[in-house]
Amino acid sequence: MMECHEVQQLLAFVDRKCGELDDTEREIVQQHLDKCPACAELARAERQFDALIAPVMVDVPVPTTLHQNILAKLDADRGRVPWKTALAMAACLLIAVTAGWVWFQQTHPELKSADVPQLFFNGNQSVESVEGYLADRGVDAKLPGIIDGSLLEEVDVVHVKGKPVAKFTYLRIENGQKNKAYVLALSPRDFRLGELTHGMKIANMNSVFVHHEDGYVFIVYCSSLEAFRQFLKA
Amino acid sequence: MPWFGSSKSAIEAMVEAHYVALYRFAYRLSGSAQLAEDLTQETFCLAQKKLHQLREEERAKSWLFAILRNVYLHQARSSKLEKQVSLDGIPEIADRSTENGAGPDSAQLQKALNELPEAFRTPLILYYFEDFSYKEIAEQMNVPLGTVMSRLARGKAFLRQRLTDQSDLIVKANQGEVK
Numbered sequence: 001m002m003e004c005h006e007v008q009q010l011l012a013f014v015d016r017k018c019g020e021l022d023d024t025e026r027e028i029v030q031q032h033l034d035k036c037p038a039c040a041e042l043a044r045a046e047r048q049f050d051a052l053i054a055p056v057m058v059d060v061p062v063p064t065t066l067h068q069n070i071l072a073k074l075d076a077d078r079g080r081v082p083w084k085t086a087l088a089m090a091a092c093l094l095i096a097v098t099a100g101w102v103w104f105q106q107t108h109p110e111l112k113s114a115d116v117p118q119l120f121f122n123g124n125q126s127v128e129s130v131e132g133y134l135a136d137r138g139v140d141a142k143l144p145g146i147i148d149g150s151l152l153e154e155v156d157v158v159h160v161k162g163k164p165v166a167k168f169t170y171l172r173i174e175n176g177q178k179n180k181a182y183v184l185a186l187s188p189r190d191f192r193l194g195e196l197t198h199g200m201k202i203a204n205m206n207s208v209f210v211h212h213e214d215g216y217v218f219i220v221y222c223s224s225l226e227a228f229r230q231f232l233k234a
Numbered sequence: 235m236p237w238f239g240s241s242k243s244a245i246e247a248m249v250e251a252h253y254v255a256l257y258r259f260a261y262r263l264s265g266s267a268q269l270a271e272d273l274t275q276e277t278f279c280l281a282q283k284k285l286h287q288l289r290e291e292e293r294a295k296s297w298l299f300a301i302l303r304n305v306y307l308h309q310a311r312s313s314k315l316e317k318q319v320s321l322d323g324i325p326e327i328a329d330r331s332t333e334n335g336a337g338p339d340s341a342q343l344q345k346a347l348n349e350l351p352e353a354f355r356t357p358l359i360l361y362y363f364e365d366f367s368y369k370e371i372a373e374q375m376n377v378p379l380g381t382v383m384s385r386l387a388r389g390k391a392f393l394r395q396r397l398t399d400q401s402d403l404i405v406k407a408n409q410g411e412v413k
Contacts, residue, residue, distance in 0.1 A: 012383065016364065049394060050362070052337035057362035059340050060258040066271060070249050073275045074282055078242075 007032045007039050011046055130155055134166050140187035141166030144211060144218045147183065148233050163190045170231050181231045182221040193217060245282045252295050253278070255365060256302055262359045263306050265348045273309075277302040296366060300374045303356060310352065338397045346396040354389040357382050361390075 002010075010029050013021045021029070033040045063069075127143050130152070134141045139157055143149060147170060154169035170181040196219075198212035207225065211218040222228035256277060260270035280301050281288075288297055338346070347355050353375075360371045368386075372379045 012386070013368075016367070049390070053343065053393065054362045054364070056338060056340055056343045057262065057359065058258060060261045060270075062254050062257050063267070063271060066257060066274065067249065067253055069271065070253055070275050070278050071246065074245060074249070074278055077279045077282060 002028055002032050004032075004036060004039055007036070008042060011039075011043050014043070015047060015050070125149075125152065137164070139164045139166050140189045141185040142214065142216055143168065144183055144185070144213055144216075144220075146211065146213065146233060147181070147231050151181075151231055153180075158184070160184070160186065161191075165190075172230055174230070179223065179227055179230065181228055184219040184221075186217040186219065188215040188217075191217065244285060245278065248281065248294055248298065249278055252298050255295070255363065256298055259299060259359060259363065260302055260306070262344065262347060263303070263352070263355065265344050269309075273302055273306055276305050280305065296370050296374055299360070299366070303374065307352065342397065343393075346393055349396065350389060350392060354385045354392070357386045358389040358393065361386055 007029055010021065010025065014026060014029055033043055127149060131142055133155065134157070137157060143152070147168075151170040151172050152168060153171040156167040156169070157164050158167045159165065165187075166185040168183040168185065170183070172179045172181075193212075196210045196217055198210060200210045202208040202210070202219075207222050207228070209220045209222075209225070209228070211220055220228060222231070253274060257270055257274045260273040260277075261267060264270055264273060277298060281298055284301075288294060347358070350358070356375060357371050360366050360374070366374070368379055368382055372382045375382065
């Protein structure tokens with residue numbers, strides 16, 4: 001036999017449509033209510049109160065336009081980007097633009113007049129000014145002492161095995177005919193001598209000679225050895 | 235992946251099936267037709283976004299009710315709408331001796347509901363809607379089953395006291411014939 005307090009706890013479940021009590025439990029409660037007037041009165045009052053409240057609770061008129069309004073809102077919402085996503089996208093875009101701008105600035109330096117290389121020299125340039133010009137550009141070089149410095153026409157920087165190397169261009173005009181000689185000055189600071197010995201002629205190349213002077217290796221390019229002799233100091 | 239069809243057809247099927255119940259819940263929860271419509275729309279918008287989180291079709295209704303309640307609580311916190319009325323003086327077992335069989339009208343019931351804190355109001359509304367078991371109400375509110383039962387008992391006692399105390403209760407002529 002179930003006690004009154006147990007039945008009173010189960011009363012909340014008895015009439016539920018959700019089937020929270022099975023048939024056996026329902027039968028046990030009912031048997032108690034049949035024999036206990038106090039609990040029966042409690043159950044009656046509970047049912048009466050619920051019967052008064054339940055229909056009023058669900059008596060809420062629903063606006064006729066609600067269904068359409070919800071669908072319209074859903075449609076509008078589908079095309080809308082949530083603000084957190086929009087913020088993340090904006091942040092990504094800003095980072096990408098900034099990174100692109102920085103990359104562009106670094107890979108495309110602004111040109112200024114001071115950046116224009118001074119390529120042409122005339123014979124009046126001193127040895128010191130030429131070598132100073134190269135040193136300013138991180139190139140260790142010296143002019144070959146055996147060549148007439150007044151014939152120096154141009155100084156340039158080329159790369160050999162990834163290292164900057166001075167390239168001198170000499171010009172000699174005789175009887176209206178122009179002859180040029182090119183010299184690469186390889187610094188002992190940057191290279192080992194290797195097989196390039198003084199006086200050798202580079203195999204398989206026309207008129208390319210090796211000259212050693214003060215530790216520097218000079219590679220001389222000229223139309224012929226005879227023609228190169230015209231560039232030597234008197 | 236949504237649990238059936240495309241996400242658009244899935245959400246529209248949900249709207250069709252549950253918008254009336256959701257609106258009624260929202261109305262009883264907020265006490266305002268305008269707020270109820272806003273809450274219902276916002277609930278479906280959130281459900282559309284989070285549809286992938288719903289794994290079981292049969293839990294859709296419970297899921298939607300839980301979303302609506304969260305939206306309401308969020309808004310209530312923001313606008314300080316939610317009242318904190320103490321139910322300390324209300325026993326779980328109410329005095330039923332004063333009942334006269336009269337029923338309140340919808341506005342009177344709403345007025346009494348509005349005085350209840352949300353923690354008591356929600357189980358009471360869901361109880362009378364009879365759409366969910368106590369276990370489902372407990373899950374929706376994320377509280378133990380015993381807490382739901384206790385709040386429900388005290389909520390009903392409060393309701394009984396408020397509605398019985400009102401002098402303008404309409405005494406039904408056909409007392410005892412309530413279906």
